[in-house]
Amino acid sequence: MTFNVNSSLSYVVNGPTTFIFNIQALNTNNQRVLEEKLEIEPQMNFEQYTSHDGNSRFIRLKVQQPTNFTLTYSAVVEMNYTIIDESNSAKTVPVVELDSYIASFLYPSRYCQSDQLMKFSFKEFGNYGSVYETVVAITDWIHANIEYTLGSTNSQTSAINTITERVGVCRDFAHLGMALCRALSIPARYFTGYAYQLNPQDFHACMEVYIDGNWIIFDSTKLAPLNGLVKISNGRDAADSAVASIFGNAIGTNVYVNCQVTGEYFEPFNYSNNQKGISFQ
Structure with a gap:
C-alpha cells in the first residue's frame, strides 16, 4: 500500500526562536519513504537529525529576526504491515x-x-x-x-x-x-503519524x-x-514525539495535513x- 502524505505549518516569529519539527515519515522495516520534499518559504537554513533510537527524524530551524514562514513537507510512502x-x-x-x-x-x-x-x-x-x-x-x-x-x-x-x-x-x-x-x-x-480517512x-x-x-x-x-496510518515517530509520550517544539517567541497560524492512498483498493482494518x-x- 502506497500513501501520499502532505503537511504545512505556518508561524509568525516575533523574536529569536529555535524550532524543532517532527513531521517526516519514518523509515522502518515495514515502512519505506520512496520520495519526499521539504521546503521553507522564505528560504532558510535548517538542520536534519535522527533521534538516538532511530524513532524520530527532526528538523531544527533557528530564526533570528521577526518574520513569517511556512514549512511544507510531502512524501510518497510504501507501507507493509x-x-x-x-x-x-x-x-x-x-x-x-x-x-x-x-x-x-x-x-x-x-x-x-x-x-x-x-x-x-x-x-x-x-x-x-x-x-x-x-x-x-x-x-x-x-x-x-x-x-x-x-x-x-x-x-x-x-x-x-x-x-x-x-x-x-x-x-x-x-x-x-x-x-x-x-x-x-x-x-x-x-x-504519531498521518492517518488516511481521518476527518478532519x-x-x-x-x-x-x-x-x-x-x-x-x-x-x-x-x-x-x-x-491507514503512516508513522512519523515513536516515544515515551508526546514529550518525545511533538510535531513542533518552539523555543522562543513565535505563534502558529496555520496547520494543514493530508494523507491519501495512491489509487489502490483500500480495505480498512x-x-x-x-x-x-x-x-x-
Whole structure:
C-alpha cells in the first residue's frame, strides 16, 4: 500500500526562536519513504537529525529576526504491515526477560502517570485471559468512557487529567491507554503519524503495545483504520514525539495535513475481538 502524505505549518516569529519539527515519515522495516520534499518559504537554513533510537527524524530551524514562514513537507510512502493472530496469545513477556529498550516503556512518564493508576487498572482490567484481550478491553473502555472533543485539552493535559475529566483528543486517548497498560506491566509507546480517512485531517496519535514480541497498534479514538496510518515517530509520550517544539517567541497560524492512498483498493482494518492485531515494526 502506497500513501501520499502532505503537511504545512505556518508561524509568525516575533523574536529569536529555535524550532524543532517532527513531521517526516519514518523509515522502518515495514515502512519505506520512496520520495519526499521539504521546503521553507522564505528560504532558510535548517538542520536534519535522527533521534538516538532511530524513532524520530527532526528538523531544527533557528530564526533570528521577526518574520513569517511556512514549512511544507510531502512524501510518497510504501507501507507493509503484518497481521498478527493473537488467538493463542501467551501472557506478556516477563519483565525480567525484556531488553532495556522495551523495558523503558514500562516506566511512568511526563504524560503517563502509570504509577498513580495501578489500583484502577488492576480492578478494571486485571482479570482477562491474555494480554491482547486486556489491551482490547482498555481500548474499548477509553472509547466508551472518554468523550472525544476537539480543543478540549492542551499541552499540559496528562492521563490523570483525562481519566478525571473524561474528555480529550487523540493524544489524550493515547496517553491514558499507555498509562493503563504500563500499570499492568505491559510495555506501551506513543505513536504519531498521518492517518488516511481521518476527518478532519490532522496529525494523529495512538499507541503501540508490546505483545508476544511484537509492537501492535491500538487506537481508542477509532477515527481512522489502523492500516491507514503512516508513522512519523515513536516515544515515551508526546514529550518525545511533538510535531513542533518552539523555543522562543513565535505563534502558529496555520496547520494543514493530508494523507491519501495512491489509487489502490483500500480495505480498512480495525482491531476487534477476532484476536487479530496489526504491527508496523
